[in-house]
Amino acid sequence: MADGSPKLHVAILGCTGSIGRQALDVCRQHADKLDVVALSVNSSTDKLVSYAREFSVRAVAVADEAHVNDAVLAELPEGCLCSFGPEAVCDLAIRDDVDCVLVAIVGAAGLEPSHAALTAGKRLALANKESLVVGGDLLMPLAKPGQLIPVDSEHSAIYQCYLGENPQQAHCIWLTCSGGPFFGRSRSELESVSSSDALAHPTWSMGAKITIDSATLMNKGLERIEAKHLFGCDLGFIKVVIQRQSKIHSMVEFDDGSVMAHLGASDMRIPIQFAFSYPDRWETPAPRIDFTQLGSLTFDEPDFETFRCLKLAEIAGTAGGTLPCVLNAANEVAVEAFLNGSCSFTDIDRVVESCMDAHAVEPVQGFEQLSDIDAWARQQATRVLKGLRS
Ligand code: NAD
Ligand code: MG
Numbered sequence: 001m002a003d004g005s006p007k008l009h010v011a012i013l014g015c016t017g018s019i020g021r022q023a024l025d026v027c028r029q030h031a032d033k034l035d036v037v038a039l040s041v042n043s044s045t046d047k048l049v050s051y052a053r054e055f056s057v058r059a060v061a062v063a064d065e066a067h068v069n070d071a072v073l074a075e076l077p078e079g080c081l082c083s084f085g086p087e088a089v090c091d092l093a094i095r096d097d098v099d100c101v102l103v104a105i106v107g108a109a110g111l112e113p114s115h116a117a118l119t120a121g122k123r124l125a126l127a128n129k130e131s132l133v134v135g136g137d138l139l140m141p142l143a144k145p146g147q148l149i150p151v152d153s154e155h156s157a158i159y160q161c162y163l164g165e166n167p168q169q170a171h172c173i174w175l176t177c178s179g180g181p182f183f184g185r186s187r188s189e190l191e192s193v194s195s196s197d198a199l200a201h202p203t204w205s206m207g208a209k210i211t212i213d214s215a216t217l218m219n220k221g222l223e224r225i226e227a228k229h230l231f232g233c234d235l236g237f238i239k240v241v242i243q244r245q246s247k248i249h250s251m252v253e254f255d256d257g258s259v260m261a262h263l264g265a266s267d268m269r270i271p272i273q274f275a276f277s278y279p280d281r282w283e284t285p286a287p288r289i290d291f292t293q294l295g296s297l298t299f300d301e302p303d304f305e306t307f308r309c310l311k312l313a314e315i316a317g318t319a320g321g322t323l324p325c326v327l328n329a330a331n332e333v334a335v336e337a338f339l340n341g342s343c344s345f346t347d348i349d350r351v352v353e354s355c356m357d358a359h360a361v362e363p364v365q366g367f368e369q370l371s372d373i374d375a376w377a378r379q380q381a382t383r384v385l386k387g388l389r390s
Contacts (some may be wrong), residue, residue: 008276010125011038011092013113014104016047018207019127019151019268023102024051026273029285034276038092042105045070052076059095061088063109089113094120100276102151103128106209107332108325108374111135115367118142125275127151129226130332134325134374136229137364148230149275154223155230156271157249157262165254167231174251174259175227176243177220177302178203183242187306193345195338203246203266212335213309216348217302221313225324228317235317240310242300247289265289308349312356321361322373329377330355330384337385347388354384 036055101117110128213219267286334351
């Protein structure tokens with residue numbers, strides 16, 4: 001680093017996604033502080049090779065083994081190790097030359113790499129909220145103080161509001177929510193929305209799955225469960241408030257009535273960089289917020305009835321155990337079906353609810369159990385979708 005301290009050696013898992021690309025941008029802007037050592041993708045080998053060359057990385061992994069023979073892989077930098085399959089992604093997380101692992105994979109596939117990073121004692125910069133939703137009971141006991149830094153903007157905000165405070169003296173967490181593109185709509189209006197309507201998020205530009213989750217408000221439901229694990233509280237402690245401008249990223253209210261809020265530009269590079277720089281703060285990677293141009297900040301109550309996914313996540317998060325795993329897996333299948341045009345927007349919560357109803361909740365015991373339940377919920381969701389079509 002410019003001040004003489006060594007660079008932080010990072011592995012970016014899911015480097016071609018929305019978070020992954022923004023993380024690479026942070027690495028470009030702070031090349032004196034960050035060294036990209038390893039990269040992974042699901043299948044986009046062209047982009048992987050281009051990033052591997054740009055950052056001269058030492059190792060890459062491709063999760064989808066159907067890409068073993070992609071000709072472009074011959075153009076990886078000399079000496080760069082290339083391996084395939086989900087195990088290979090986990091192997092990057094535990095390399096001796098890696099200090100910090102950013103898990104920017106989408107979906108439950110992020111669980112095992114997150115587990116690997118924590119077990120190997122690496123800093124885990126966690127964007128992948130699904131891994132905490134599904135396996136928070138297993139991951140959190142492994143995380144030492146300061147080892148797991150959330151990247152999700154709300155959770156990064158809450159983490160920062162708690163710095164220097166006594167968590168025992170917190171009264172509640174205010175988890176802010178943009179409301180998504182369908183804020184204020186009725187249930188009957190939601191029946192007929194298209195995937196292109198749902199992909200038009202008002203304040204954030206993100207990957208397709210989280211953008212649909214933000215339109216159904218499942219994203220906020222998943223984030224409540226994520227916060228429950230990260231901050232060790234009950235679901236009822238975490239209140240959702242609609243903040244349409246996405247400028248207040250979340251708040252913590254203390255016993256004496258003081259409220260700490262985290263504000264900033266709606267730019268994911270800020271929380272990504274914080275997870276790398278913690279406990280320091282580096283020069284911002286994004287344009288600064290100009291309060292004189294901000295206008296008003298508005299607050300509204302969330303609608304748990306119209307946005308049924310928010311309610312379903314509350315039920316799953318309150319019950320705990322294996323129910324959030326079912327909620328998440330069924331949601332992943334239903335969102336994929338909606339994006340393919342094979343179900344309606346409101347079918348997403350119908351599928352999730354039907355799978356949750358069919359599941360007998362168990363306490364979380366281990367990764368194999370979660371993987372079996374995840375697989376069952378995916379099959380069940382596929383059956384429910386078929387039933388809806390016939
Ligand atoms: P994305 O779809 O844009 O990118 C996903 C990345 O994961 C890609 O690089 C892809 O190659 C890789 N990937 C996909 N499936 C995989 C698999 N089975 N195994 C290994 N790698 C796989 O997603 P995103 O929007 O960048 O979101 C990533 C994660 O970050 C999600 O959990 C999301 O909820 C969370 N998050 C995203 C944002 C955002 O602004 N995009 C904000 C907060 C949290
Ligand atoms: Mg978020």
